[in-house]
Amino acid sequence: xxxxxPFALAAAILTGGAATAAPxxxxxxxxxxxxxxxxxxxxxxxxxxxxxxxxxxxQAPERPAVLCELVVRQVGALTSFTVAGKAYDADQLxxxxxxxxxx
Numbered sequence: 001x002x003x004x005x006p007f008a009l010a011a012a013i014l015t016g017g018a019a020t021a022a023p024x025x026x027x028x029x030x031x032x033x034x035x036x037x038x039x040x041x042x043x044x045x046x047x048x049x050x051x052x053x054x055x056x057x058x059q060a061p062e063r064p065a066v067l068c069e070l071v072v073r074q075v076g077a078l079t080s081f082t083v084a085g086k087a088y089d090a091d092q093l094x095x096x097x098x099x100x101x102x103x
Contacts, residue, residue, distance in 0.1 A: 026056040028064070030071045031080040033097075043070035068096035076100050 028046075031054050039050045046060040046067065055075065060067050064083045072078055077097040081088045088096065 027059050027084050028057045029082040030055045030078050032075045033077040033079045036075050041074045069099040072100040
């Protein structure tokens with residue numbers, strides 16, 4: 001039986017189990033539905049940067065659902081939101097996009 005270090009277990013619990021990425025690696029990817037003039041922005045304490053039409057960010061303290069909502073408030077609706085390589089399904093994405101600013 002393999003033991004998990006207490007800090008790793010705590011990180012996994014606090015981030016909803018998504019604490020498997022190496023430090024500095026991109027964990028989140030958000031593809032805006034419409035072109036945006038932004039090339040970077042910050043949601044609370046998470047820095048996002050535009051990379052090949054997709055906003056990417058490393059590990060964040062917020063739950064993924066909250067983070068998605070913070071992103072759509074900055075850049076508008078998304079066509080895709082991915083957490084540690086797993087894309088949101090249609091229902092999750094619709095709930096997130098419902099928080100986008102109305103033009």
